[in-house]
Amino acid sequence: MSLIHEIDFGTPRSKSEKTVTLTIDGVAVTVPEGTSIMRAAVELGREIPKLCATDMVEAFGSCRLCLVEIQGRNGTPASCTTPVAEGMVVHTQTDRLKRLRKGVMELYISEHPLDCLTCSANGDCELQDMAGAVGLREVRYGYDGKKHPNPGLDTSNPYFTYEPSKCIVCSRCVRACEEVQGTFALTIAGRGFDSVVSPSMAEPFLQSECVSCGACVQACPTATLNEKSVIEIGTPEHSVVTTCAYCGVGCAFKAEMRGDEVVRMLPYKDGKANRGHSCVKGRFAYGYATHKDRMLKPMIREKITDPWREVSWDEAINYAASEFKRIQAKYGRSSVGGITSSRCTNEETFLVQKLVRAAFGNNNVDTCARVCHSPTGYGLKTTYGTSAGTQDFDSVEQADVIMIIGANPTDGHPVFASRMKKRLRQGARLIILDPRQIDMVRTPHIEADYHLPLKPGTNVAVVTSLAHVVVTEGLVNETFVRERCDWDEFQDWAAFVSDPRHSPEEVEKLTGVPADQIRGAARLYATGGNGAIYYGLGVTEHSQGSTTVMAIANLAMATGNIGREGVGVNPLRGQNNVQGSCDMGSFPHEVSGYRHVSDDATRAMFEALWGRPLDEEPGLRIPNMMDAALDGSFKGLYIQGEDILQSDPNTQHMAAGLSAMECVVVQDLFLVETTNYAHVFLPGSTFLEKNGTFTNAERRIQMVRKVMAPRNGYEDWQVTELLSNALGYPMHYNHPSEIMDEVAALTPTFAGVSFKKLDELGSVQWPCNEKAPEGTPVMHINGFVRGKGKFVITEYVATDEKTGPRYPLLLTTGRILSQYNVGAQTRRTANVIWHEEDVLEIHPHDAEQRGVRDGDWVKLTSRSGETTLRAEITERVAPGVVYTTFHHPNTQVNVVTTEFSDWATNCPEYKVTAVQVMPSNGPSEWQEEYEELSRQARRIAEPLIAAE
Ligand code: SF4
Ligand code: SF4
Ligand code: SF4
Numbered sequence: 001m002s003l004i005h006e007i008d009f010g011t012p013r014s015k016s017e018k019t020v021t022l023t024i025d026g027v028a029v030t031v032p033e034g035t036s037i038m039r040a041a042v043e044l045g046r047e048i049p050k051l052c053a054t055d056m057v058e059a060f061g062s063c064r065l066c067l068v069e070i071q072g073r074n075g076t077p078a079s080c081t082t083p084v085a086e087g088m089v090v091h092t093q094t095d096r097l098k099r100l101r102k103g104v105m106e107l108y109i110s111e112h113p114l115d116c117l118t119c120s121a122n123g124d125c126e127l128q129d130m131a132g133a134v135g136l137r138e139v140r141y142g143y144d145g146k147k148h149p150n151p152g153l154d155t156s157n158p159y160f161t162y163e164p165s166k167c168i169v170c171s172r173c174v175r176a177c178e179e180v181q182g183t184f185a186l187t188i189a190g191r192g193f194d195s196v197v198s199p200s201m202a203e204p205f206l207q208s209e210c211v212s213c214g215a216c217v218q219a220c221p222t223a224t225l226n227e228k229s230v231i232e233i234g235t236p237e238h239s240v241v242t243t244c245a246y247c248g249v250g251c252a253f254k255a256e257m258r259g260d261e262v263v264r265m266l267p268y269k270d271g272k273a274n275r276g277h278s279c280v281k282g283r284f285a286y287g288y289a290t291h292k293d294r295m296l297k298p299m300i301r302e303k304i305t306d307p308w309r310e311v312s313w314d315e316a317i318n319y320a321a322s323e324f325k326r327i328q329a330k331y332g333r334s335s336v337g338g339i340t341s342s343r344c345t346n347e348e349t350f351l352v353q354k355l356v357r358a359a360f361g362n363n364n365v366d367t368c369a370r371v372c373h374s375p376t377g378y379g380l381k382t383t384y385g386t387s388a389g390t391q392d393f394d395s396v397e398q399a400d401v402i403m404i405i406g407a408n409p410t411d412g413h414p415v416f417a418s419r420m421k422k423r424l425r426q427g428a429r430l431i432i433l434d435p436r437q438i439d440m441v442r443t444p445h446i447e448a449d450y451h452l453p454l455k456p457g458t459n460v461a462v463v464t465s466l467a468h469v470v471v472t473e474g475l476v477n478e479t480f481v482r483e484r485c486d487w488d489e490f491q492d493w494a495a496f497v498s499d500p501r502h503s504p505e506e507v508e509k510l511t512g513v514p515a516d517q518i519r520g521a522a523r524l525y526a527t528g529g530n531g532a533i534y535y536g537l538g539v540t541e542h543s544q545g546s547t548t549v550m551a552i553a554n555l556a557m558a559t560g561n562i563g564r565e566g567v568g569v570n571p572l573r574g575q576n577n578v579q580g581s582c583d584m585g586s587f588p589h590e591v592s593g594y595r596h597v598s599d600d601a602t603r604a605m606f607e608a609l610w611g612r613p614l615d616e617e618p619g620l621r622i623p624n625m626m627d628a629a630l631d632g633s634f635k636g637l638y639i640q641g642e643d644i645l646q647s648d649p650n651t652q653h654m655a656a657g658l659s660a661m662e663c664v665v666v667q668d669l670f671l672v673e674t675t676n677y678a679h680v681f682l683p684g685s686t687f688l689e690k691n692g693t694f695t696n697a698e699r700r701i702q703m704v705r706k707v708m709a710p711r712n713g714y715e716d717w718q719v720t721e722l723l724s725n726a727l728g729y730p731m732h733y734n735h736p737s738e739i740m741d742e743v744a745a746l747t748p749t750f751a752g753v754s755f756k757k758l759d760e761l762g763s764v765q766w767p768c769n770e771k772a773p774e775g776t777p778v779m780h781i782n783g784f785v786r787g788k789g790k791f792v793i794t795e796y797v798a799t800d801e802k803t804g805p806r807y808p809l810l811l812t813t814g815r816i817l818s819q820y821n822v823g824a825q826t827r828r829t830a831n832v833i834w835h836e837e838d839v840l841e842i843h844p845h846d847a848e849q850r851g852v853r854d855g856d857w858v859k860l861t862s863r864s865g866e867t868t869l870r871a872e873i874t875e876r877v878a879p880g881v882v883y884t885t886f887h888h889p890n891t892q893v894n895v896v897t898t899e900f901s902d903w904a905t906n907c908p909e910y911k912v913t914a915v916q917v918m919p920s921n922g923p924s925e926w927q928e929e930y931e932e933l934s935r936q937a938r939r940i941a942e943p944l945i946a947a948e
C-alpha cells in the first residue's frame with residue numbers, strides 16, 4: 001500500500017460543455033472552454049510549477065511561478081489565470097521561463113527559514129517541491145534579509161498549528177476559508193512585504209470565527225498550517241480511502257497512516273458527497289478509536305446490580321445465546337428482539353435484522369431511525385413511492401431557490417452547508433422555516449430572503465399555508481401536475497389547501513409567522529426557478545412529522561419542483577448510515593428495500609434463501625418493546641451500537657423497560673449509558689477497524705475500509721455471526737462483500753450493487769440495478785416510482801403537548817457542530833473544547849422575567865421530568881421558546897421530553913415539550929446520582945481498562 005496522491009489540477013474544473021483545442025509544448029489538447037492553461041497542461045500530464053494555485057479554489061495569480069509563453073502574445077502570463085483559447089500555442093519550458101521562475105523561487109527561499117530537515121512538512125512541502133522543480137541550486141541574495149512579520153506560533157487550535165514564519169503569503173488558506181468553507185475567518189493583514197495571515201481580528205485561531213474544518217490546513221503548501229498529529233507522528237506513508245462515520249453527508253476521506261496509526265484524515269477530492277471538503281468531526285475527531293475508555297473485552301453479569309465480570313468471547317456469546325433461548329422457551333418466540341444502529345455498516349445492520357427474523361423467528365427489530373427519520377420513510381413512500389431523498393448533493397449547484405425547513409446545516413451537515421452557501425453566494429435565494437435564528441439566516445455574504453420563525457409544532461400549518469398561496473394565486477405548475485400526478489387527488493388537495501382557514505392571515509394566528517412572510521416565501525419558491533427543499537429533524541420529530549413530510553412533497557409536486565437537477569425534496573439525514581439502516585430492513589414491518597413483511601412473495605424469497613419461515617406479522621417498535629417489557633411479555637434485547645437510554649425520549653420509561661428485562665446485550669465501543677442496564681457487554685469496533693458500506697443522505701453507497709485491525713478482536717458483523725451461530729442459526733460469511741451480495745440478491749433496488757462495482761466507481765446511488773447499472777443520482781425523472789404522484793390531505797392537528805401556566809415555554813432540541821448525538825465519540829476527543837456541556841438558550845425577555853442571568857444554573861422541568869443546566873441568554877430563540885442540545889449524559893435532556901410521537905411512525909416528538917425554567921443552585925438530585933453511578937461504573941471498569 002502506498003500513499004494516494006491526488007492530482008492537483010491547479011484550478012477548478014470548468015463546467016462548460018463547449019470545448020477548445022490548443023497546443024501545449026507541441027501537443028494538442030482539447031478541454032472545456034474556461035479551463036486555465038495550467039489545468040489543460042495537467043490534463044496533458046505536464047505540470048507547470050505553481051505555488052498560489054490549487055484546484056480547490058479559484059486562481060489568484062500572485063506567486064508568478066506558473067508563467068508561460070503564448071505564441072503571438074507579449075509577455076509571460078500566469079497560466080493559472082489565463083484561460084485557454086481555440087488554436088492557442090503555449091510553451092511551458094523556455095529558457096526565459098526557466099530564468100524567471102528561478103528568480104521567483106530565489107526570492108521566496110531567501111526569506112524562508114532554513115530548517116527543512118527538522119520541519120514537520122519535510123518531504124510533503126510544495127515549496128520544497130517547487131524549488132526542485134525549477135532547478136534552484138543557489139540563492140543570490142543570501143538568507144539574512146528582511147523577513148515577513150512573525151506574530152509567533154499559534155497552537156491554540158487543538159488540531160493544527162499556525163507558524164507564520166513559514167508563510168509565503170499565497171492566500172490559499174484565506175481563499176479556502178472563503179470559497180470552500182464559506183466562513184471568512186481569515187484575512188491577509190498588512191500590506192506588501194508586511195502582509196501576514198490573520199484569523200479574524202488578529203486573534204488566536206481558537207478565539208476566532210474559525211470552525212476548524214481544516215480546509216486552510218489542507219490548502220497550505222508549506223508547514224505554516226499543519227496538523228498537530230503530523231508534527232507529532234511524522235508524515236504518513238500509506239493511505240486508504242474510507243467514509244466518515246459521523247453524519248449523513250458521508251464525506252470520503254483518505255486515512256493517511258504510519259503503520260497502523262492514523263496520522264491524519266484528509267478529505268478525498270474524488271468523494272462525490274464532499275468533493276474534497278470536511279468538517280471538524282470527520283477531519284479531526286477520530287481519536288476516540290484509540291481512547292483509553294474503549295472497552296475491548298466481553299463482560300457478563302447475572303444482575304445489573306452485580307459487578308461486571310470479564311470473560312472470553314466464547315463465554316459471552318454462549319451466555320447471551322443461552323439466555324435468549326431460555327427466555328424464548330419460557331416467554332414465547334416474541335419475547336426477544338434486536339436494535340440495529342445507524343452508526344454501523346449496511347452489512348452489519350442487515351445481519352442484525354436477519355438474526356432477529358431468522359434466528360429469533362420474529363420481526364421485533366427496530367433502529368434508531370425510529371427516533372429521527374422514520375416519518376421521511378413513510379411520507380415520501382406514500383407520496384412518491386420511495387423512502388428516500390430525491391437528489392444528489394451536486395444538484396444544489398443548479399438550485400435557484402433553497403428552502404431549509406427544520407434543519408441547521410452548518411451544525412448538523414456542515415460540509416453540505418458549505419456547498420449550499422457557495423450556491424447562495426452565487427445568487428440563489430434562501431427561505432428558512434425554523435423557530436430559531438440558525439446561522440444560515442445571516443452568515444457572511446448570505447442573508448435569507450425569508451426567515452419564518454414558526455412556533456414549534458406548527459410546521460404542517462405553515463407548509464400547508466405556503467401551498468394555499470401557490471394554489472389561490474395561480475402558481476401551480478399545471479402541466480407538471482396533469483402529466484405526473486393523480487389529477488383527481490390533486491383537485492381534492494387544491495380544494496383543501498384553498499380553504500380560507502389555511503390562508504397566511506389565519507395561519508399567522510396559530511404559528512406566529514407574519515402573513516406577508518408566508519406569502520412572499522411561497523411566491524419566491526413557486527416562481528424563482530429551480531426550487532429545492534432541504535429538511536431535517538425539525539420536520540420529522542413531531543406528532544405530525546409524517547404529515548409535514550407529505551405537505552412538503554405536495555408543495556414540490558404542485559410547483560413542478562421534482563424530477564430534475566436543482567429541485568427536489570431532500571431529507572438531511574442525521575447519522576452516517578441512517579439511510580442504509582432503513583434500506584437494510586431494520587424496521588419491524590419491512591425487510592430490505594422497504595417491502596412489507598406481510599407480502600407473501602417477498603417473504604418467500606427470503607425464506608428460500610435463509611431456510612427459515614418468516615413471521616408475517618410486523619414486530620415491535622422500540623417504544624412498544626419497552627411497553628411490552630413493563631407488561632412482562634418482552635424480556636431480552638440485543639442492541640448493536642445504539643445508546644437508547646440517552647438517545648430515546650422519556651428516559652425514565654426507557655430505564656424502567658430495560659430494568660424489567662432478563663437479558664440485555666449491548667454491543668458498543670464504550671460503557672454507554674444503556675450498559676447500566678445490560679447483562680452482557682460485547683465490545684464493538686470502530687469504522688477504522690472494519691470493512692463494509694455506509695449509505696448517505698443522497699442514497700449514495702460508499703465503501704468503509706479497514707485501516708487497522710479491530711482492537712476488540714472482531715468486526716461487528718462477525719460478532720453478530722457468532723451470536724447467530726450460537727443461537728443455532730448458522731451464518732458463514734468470509735467477508736462483508738458476501739453480505740452485500742446477499743442484499744443484492746434479495747433487494748431489487750440493490751440488485752446491481754457489489755463491492756467490486758463500488759471499488760470501480762467509487763460510489764453508487766440506489767436504485768442500482770439492470771435499469772440503472774451505475775445508480776440513480778436524481779429520482780423520479782420520467783415519472784414517480786409509485787406511478788402517479790400522490791397528493792395527500794394534510795390537516796393540521798395541534799400537538800397535545802400544550803403550554804399552560806405550569807409549563808409556559810416550548811423546548812426544542814438540536815445539535816452543535818463539534819459534538820455528535822449522544823457524544824459517546826466526540827466527547828472522547830479534543831472537540832470538548834468547544835462544547836463542554838449542554839446549555840439552555842433562552843430569550844432575554846424570558847430570562848429577565850425569571851431572574852435568570854447568563855451562565856446561571858437553571859432547572860428545566862416538564863411533566864416528564866427535570867434536569868439542570870446553565871442558561872445562555874440569546875435572541876437566537878424567540879420569546880416563549882427555549883433550546884438545548886443533547887450531547888452530554890449528565891444533562892440527559894430526554895428526561896424532559898415526552899411520550900408523544902408521530903401518529904404514523906412513533907417517531908418521538910423531541911422538538912416540542914412544554915417546560916418551565918427556573919433559577920437553580922446546581923445539578924438536580926438525579927444528576928448527582930447519575931454522577932455517582934458513572935463514577936461507580938468507571939471504578940468497575942478501571943481494572944479492566946488498566947489490564948489492557
Ligand atoms: S479551519 Fe476552516 S474555518 Fe478555520 S480558518 Fe481554516 S478554513 Fe477557515
Ligand atoms: S498560511 Fe499557508 S496557505 Fe496561508 S498564506 Fe501562508 S503559506 Fe499560504
Ligand atoms: S460533514 Fe458529516 S460526513 Fe462530513 S466530515 Fe463532517 S461529520 Fe463527517
Ligand code: FES
Pocket residue numbers: 049050051052053060061062063064065066067078079080081
Ligand atoms: S500559481 Fe499561478 S500565479 Fe501562482
